[in-house]
Amino acid sequence: MKKITLLLLVVMVLTLSACTNDGTTDTTDTTEATLTDEEKVAEDIAAISVTDDLMNVKNDLVLPTQGAHGSKITWESNNTYVVANNGTVTRPGVDAGDEIVRLTATIKLNDVTEKRVFSVVVIDTDPQIPEIIGVSDLAVAAYTGEKEASFWLEGVTATDIQDGDITASIQVSTRFVKSDEDGTYALKYTVTDSDGNSATEYVDVTIYGATNEVVNGGFETGDLTGWTAEGDIFTIDYLYDDDTYWDNSTNFGKDGDYFYRGNDNEGATGTLRSSIFRIGGTGWITYKLGGGKPNRNVENDGDIYVTIMDVNGTPEDTSDDTELARFRNNLHNENGYLTLYKADVSEFVGNNVYINIVDDATSNWGWFAMDSFTTYYADEANLPTGAELALDYEVGDTTAPTVTVVDATIEVGDSADWNSYITVTDDFDANPTIETDAANVDLTTLGDYTVDVTVTDDSGNETTKSIAVSVVDTEDPVVTLEDIVYLMIDTTGVDWESYISATDNYDTPAITVDATNVDLTTLGTYTVTYTVKDSSDNEVVNTMTVEVIDQDLAPEIKGTKDYEIKVGSTEPNWLDGVTAVDVPEGDLTDSIIVEKSTDFDLNTVGTYTLTYKVTDSTGQETVVTVNVYVFDEIVNGGFETGDLTGWTAPGDNSIFANWAIKDDDTYWDGTTNFGMDGSYFYRGNDWSDGKGTMTSSTFELSGSGWISFKLGGAYPDRDVTTQGDLYISIYNTNGTDDTSDDTEIARYKNTDFNDGYLVQYKSDLTDYIGEELYIHVVDDAPDNNWGWMSLDSFFTYYREAADLPTGTDAVNQLTVQ
Numbered sequence: 001m002k003k004i005t006l007l008l009l010v011v012m013v014l015t016l017s018a019c020t021n022d023g024t025t026d027t028t029d030t031t032e033a034t035l036t037d038e039e040k041v042a043e044d045i046a047a048i049s050v051t052d053d054l055m056n057v058k059n060d061l062v063l064p065t066q067g068a069h070g071s072k073i074t075w076e077s078n079n080t081y082v083v084a085n086n087g088t089v090t091r092p093g094v095d096a097g098d099e100i101v102r103l104t105a106t107i108k109l110n111d112v113t114e115k116r117v118f119s120v121v122v123i124d125t126d127p128q129i130p131e132i133i134g135v136s137d138l139a140v141a142a143y144t145g146e147k148e149a150s151f152w153l154e155g156v157t158a159t160d161i162q163d164g165d166i167t168a169s170i171q172v173s174t175r176f177v178k179s180d181e182d183g184t185y186a187l188k189y190t191v192t193d194s195d196g197n198s199a200t201e202y203v204d205v206t207i208y209g210a211t212n213e214v215v216n217g218g219f220e221t222g223d224l225t226g227w228t229a230e231g232d233i234f235t236i237d238y239l240y241d242d243d244t245y246w247d248n249s250t251n252f253g254k255d256g257d258y259f260y261r262g263n264d265n266e267g268a269t270g271t272l273r274s275s276i277f278r279i280g281g282t283g284w285i286t287y288k289l290g291g292g293k294p295n296r297n298v299e300n301d302g303d304i305y306v307t308i309m310d311v312n313g314t315p316e317d318t319s320d321d322t323e324l325a326r327f328r329n330n331l332h333n334e335n336g337y338l339t340l341y342k343a344d345v346s347e348f349v350g351n352n353v354y355i356n357i358v359d360d361a362t363s364n365w366g367w368f369a370m371d372s373f374t375t376y377y378a379d380e381a382n383l384p385t386g387a388e389l390a391l392d393y394e395v396g397d398t399t400a401p402t403v404t405v406v407d408a409t410i411e412v413g414d415s416a417d418w419n420s421y422i423t424v425t426d427d428f429d430a431n432p433t434i435e436t437d438a439a440n441v442d443l444t445t446l447g448d449y450t451v452d453v454t455v456t457d458d459s460g461n462e463t464t465k466s467i468a469v470s471v472v473d474t475e476d477p478v479v480t481l482e483d484i485v486y487l488m489i490d491t492t493g494v495d496w497e498s499y500i501s502a503t504d505n506y507d508t509p510a511i512t513v514d515a516t517n518v519d520l521t522t523l524g525t526y527t528v529t530y531t532v533k534d535s536s537d538n539e540v541v542n543t544m545t546v547e548v549i550d551q552d553l554a555p556e557i558k559g560t561k562d563y564e565i566k567v568g569s570t571e572p573n574w575l576d577g578v579t580a581v582d583v584p585e586g587d588l589t590d591s592i593i594v595e596k597s598t599d600f601d602l603n604t605v606g607t608y609t610l611t612y613k614v615t616d617s618t619g620q621e622t623v624v625t626v627n628v629y630v631f632d633e634i635v636n637g638g639f640e641t642g643d644l645t646g647w648t649a650p651g652d653n654s655i656f657a658n659w660a661i662k663d664d665d666t667y668w669d670g671t672t673n674f675g676m677d678g679s680y681f682y683r684g685n686d687w688s689d690g691k692g693t694m695t696s697s698t699f700e701l702s703g704s705g706w707i708s709f710k711l712g713g714a715y716p717d718r719d720v721t722t723q724g725d726l727y728i729s730i731y732n733t734n735g736t737d738d739t740s741d742d743t744e745i746a747r748y749k750n751t752d753f754n755d756g757y758l759v760q761y762k763s764d765l766t767d768y769i770g771e772e773l774y775i776h777v778v779d780d781a782p783d784n785n786w787g788w789m790s791l792d793s794f795f796t797y798y799r800e801a802a803d804l805p806t807g808t809d810a811v812n813q814l815t816v817q
Contacts, residue, residue: 037112040069045107048073050118057122061087063103071109078102082122092124099124130160130193132170132201138187139315141352142210142278143179152187160193169193174205182210182276208315209352212280217287217373219258224272231270233359233367238262245336252290252369253338259371263291263336267362269302274355274373276315281378283346286387288338290369292361294328295430302361304328304368305393308345309356324348326393329368330428336369342387393428397459401426405453407468411475412506413444418451421467429457438469446471446506446536473536477502477509481530484545486553486584491520499544502532509534515546523548547583554620555582557592557612563628564799567605567700580614580622588614605632605700605770629799632700634775637709637794639680646697654692655684655779655788667756674712674790675758681792685713685756689782691724696775696794698733704801705766709810710758712790714781716749724781726750726789727813730765733772745773747813756790760807 035043044067051061063075063086077083082090083101092099103118134156149172157167173188189201215226223236240261243251252259262268279285285308292304310322324345331339345353355373359366377383391397404423410416418436426432437452451467482499496513503509509532518526526546533539559577580588597609608628615621635646639661649656662683665673674681684690701707707730714726730746733739745768752759765773775794781787798804 035069037109041067041071041107041109041112041114043067044069044071044073044109045105045114045116048105048107048116050103050120054118054120057083057089057120058091060089061103061120063087063105067107067109069109071107074106074108076104076106078104083120089122091122094125094127096124098122127197128161128193128195129197130158130163130166130191130199132189132191132199133157133159135189135201135203137204137206139206139208140179141313142182142207145179146174147179152189156189158191158199160197162195163193166191166193177205177207179207180210182207206315208276208311209278212278212376214277214355214373214375215275217274217375218256218371219260220256222258226275228273229270230273231268231359233262233265233268233270234260234272234357238264252336253288255288255372259288259338259369261290261336261369262359262367263369266367269360269362271359272357273309273318276311276352276354277375279345279349279351279353279375281349281376282380283349284342284344284377284380284383285373285375286340286342286377286384287373288340288369288371289327289329290336290338291332291365292329292359292368293332293334293365294330294428296361296364296366297431298361299431301364302366304359304361304366305357307356307358308343308348308353310348311352311354313352315352324351324353327390328393328428330391331388332365334365336365336367338369338371340372340384340387341390342383343390343392391428393459397428397457397461399427400461400463401429401432401455401457403453403455403463403465405465405467407470408451409470409472410443412446412471412473416441416443416469418453418467421451422453422455422465424455426457426461428459432457436467441469441471443471446473473506473534474538475505476538476540477504477532477534479530479532479540479542481542481544484547485586486547486549487520488552488584489521489523489548489550491548494520496528499528500530500532500542502540504534504538507535518546518548520548523550549584552616552618552620553583555580555585555588555614555616555622557614557622557624560612560624560626562626563610564797565602565628565630567630567632568603571602574610578612582614582616585616588616591615600628602628602630605630605702629703631702631797631799633796634696634699634794637696637796638678638792639682640678642680644694648695649692651692654694655687655690656682656692656694656777660684660686674756675710675792677710677793681710681758681790683712683756683790684779684788685790687788689787691780691782693779694777698772698774699796700772701765701769701796703769703797703799704803705769706762706764706798706801706804707794707796708760708762708798708805708807709775709794710760710790710792711748711750712754712756712758713786714750714779714789715753715786716751717753718781718785718787723785724787726779726781726787727777729776729778730763731774731776732768733774735772744776744814746810748810749813750789751811752808753786755786756788758790758792760793760805761810762804762807763810763812 047068048064051057065073067073075085077085079099079101082099083103099122101120101122103120105116107114152172153170156170158170160166169191171190177185177187184204184206187203187205190198192198219239222239229235238261239258241257243254245252306327307323308325310324312320312322314320327343329339359368402425406421408416408421418438419434422434424432424434433456435454441449441451449469451469453465453467454462456462480501485499496515497511500511502511512531514529518528528544528546530542531539558579574594575592578592580592582588591614593613595611600608610626610628612624613621643658643661660682661680663680665676667674711728728748729744732743732745734741734743746763748761748763750759779789
């Protein structure tokens with residue numbers, strides 16, 4: 001082909017140019033308003049671009065017709081046959097030679113005109129090369145000899161513009177393909193048209209299954225070479241050369257230097273896929289497995305097993321692979337020791353397969369130890385001695401599950417869990433599918449029914465059983481009966497059933513009354529017998545006492561009591577538990593009237609009265625009076641909120657803080673207790689050098705005038721000058737909110753000191769009944785000589801001194817100083 005090899009220079013002819021004072025072209029970017037027409041045209045000329053490659057034009061050119069500054073651009077070609085004035089390109093014919101064309105651009109703006117010449121090389125037309133269509137990389141099972149060309153040409157075609165379909169002319173070269181050796185090789189396709197034009201395509205051919213052995217079946221490379229892992233569990237981190245079992249006295253039983261063991265990450269899951277191999281020889285394979293408990297609840301614990309997978313001719317696509325066999329560690333014995341197995345897969349000799357290990361288990365021995373996958377034995381005599389037979393869980397299990405059912409007796413109206421009446425075991429499947437058919441069972445209707453049970457294991461083996469179901473009523477009727485009835489002598493027409501009510505869980509029970517021994521004409525005490533029976537013969541027999549009287553008695557009020565109520569509390573229902581009974585009128589509870597004393601006030605500490613009154617139809621009245629003691633006490637005196645709610649502890653570094661409220665009562669020797677009450681108490685020994693004060697809410701002292709508390713630690717016989725002091729004070733507010741005039745009326749120390757154990761104290765403050773008081777706790781002791789406190793159970797109200805707990809009388813240090 002004739003080619004022009006000239007060094008072309010772009011010639012720019014300028015009829016007018018704008019120059020700077022020193023004669024060079026001014027390319028300074030200025031604003032539109034300050035540019036002259038000459039400068040605008042110069043910038044538009046410089047900006048013209050015809051094509052990126054002037055020496056290699058094959059397509060139409062886009063020729064600009066206007067510059068950025070509004071100049072008009074026209075074009076003139078010196079060879080319009082090859083390049084038209086509008087940029088249309090007509091390439092020279094095949095082998096006609098390339099053409100040089102000069103394109104002249106004329107740029108005009110008002111009275112300013114410039115020209116610029118571009119020289120381009122238009123390449124002659126390419127020869128028409130045929131095209132090979134449909135080639136792609138291939139995966140082919142290993143083979144011997146030569147395959148027919150049609151094998152390689154399936155789906156491949158070739159076309160040519162002049163000759164059309166030339167598929168029959170495709171030549172295939174397999175000279176670089178080693179058909180009996182696993183690997184990836186180059187396959188060459190060539191086709192030539194009638195003019196001698198040729199096309200060539202190369203693809204990769206992957207040969208697999210040339211070997212009967214997996215790569216690195218014993219992990220002796222020290223890594224997972226030859227294996228493909230997905231997930232988190234199968235990584236190089238779990239390949240070990242240390243064979244010692246965790247008791248350090250036995251071994252896992254590995255072969256060689258390395259084996260796989262996943263017990264360090266039991267919660268992880270994943271799959272591990274071997275290289276592809278062809279089952280050959282006797283069709284036996286061997287391997288070692290440990291861990292991986294087989295009889296497991298796969299729904300809760302996940303599953304773990306080894307499978308043999310057929311590649312089905314598409315090794316690059318695992319989605320259509322077929323599972324040929326599945327094996328578990330069926331001899332697992334609650335340990336991780338490696339058991340040597342042999343598996344018979346001879347029915348698949350010649351198949352291209354791989355081993356796929358699945359660990360979807362997260363607990364209950366949900367990990368494998370593995371070693372020594374050997375996939376080819378020429379003679380069964382070569383199988384290792386002592387190898388255990390591996391059971392194919394998919395095809396080797398022909399035994400149906402063992403099913404035991406227990407007949408069910410169910411109370412009418414109850415629900416039933418049918419699976420609780422079924423026990424299932426299976427040789428392989430730890431969790432067979434249980435289906436129950438109870439469609440004909442009506443648990444709301446007495447009768448006998450049958451529940452059909454079908455149990456299927458994961459190999460499809462099935463067992464059927466039936467549960468005999470009896471829906472029964474064994475529940476007695478519920479009976480409500482008056483204890484005693486008073487009847488006036490000579491009463492007639494008594495409706496004995498009006499004194500009883502009866503219900504049943506299933507039907508309406510029958511009531512039988514025996515009042516034959518009652519003589520209403522004679523004073524005395526008699527018995528009426530009631531028999532209540534339902535349709536299932538569940539029977540209740542009760543008796544009622546009948547008193548035949550000749551006079552009307554006053555009503556009796558029962559259930560009244562004195563009340564102790566904290567000041568400010570919501571008023572309770574004073575009639576809770578209170579009843580009134582009259583002879584012979586019966587229940588008069590609804591007629592009870594409650595009257596309060598005129599000064600009654602639950603918002604004020606004091607003692608008040610309630611009066612209960614009831615009157616029968618004859619005017620007989622009964623009156624009962626009770627006391628209501630309204631008292632005051634501090635908030636959270638036992639720290640049962642779990643914090644210092646109700647207490648004030650000033651300062652950011654106070655020893656009195658929420659962290660010191662403890663729920664652990666055990667003393668540090670672990671054998672005794674501090675002696676707290678309830679769930680919490682205060683204990684400051686975790687920061688015994690801390691200091692601070694803590695003040696309770698105020699309370700009005702009432703009742704007996706005694707209070708009580710528990711105190712531990714705080715050694716009393718200390719040099720307060722050098723060791724600081726610890727004590728509990730009682731202050732009187734003197735009736736004002738101003739704390740500056742508060743008076744300390746008592747100070748208590750742990751005079752019965754017993755290490756940190758809580759000592760029960762009680763304090764007599766009867767001289768201050770009616771006064772508003774508060775408790776002030778002081779810890780001014782550093783970390784020495786038991787310089788901390790334990791505190792609990794501040795109670796500031798006892799109605800009677802006799803109600804006080806057993807304990808030590810607290811000594812007021814203010815009176816002994």
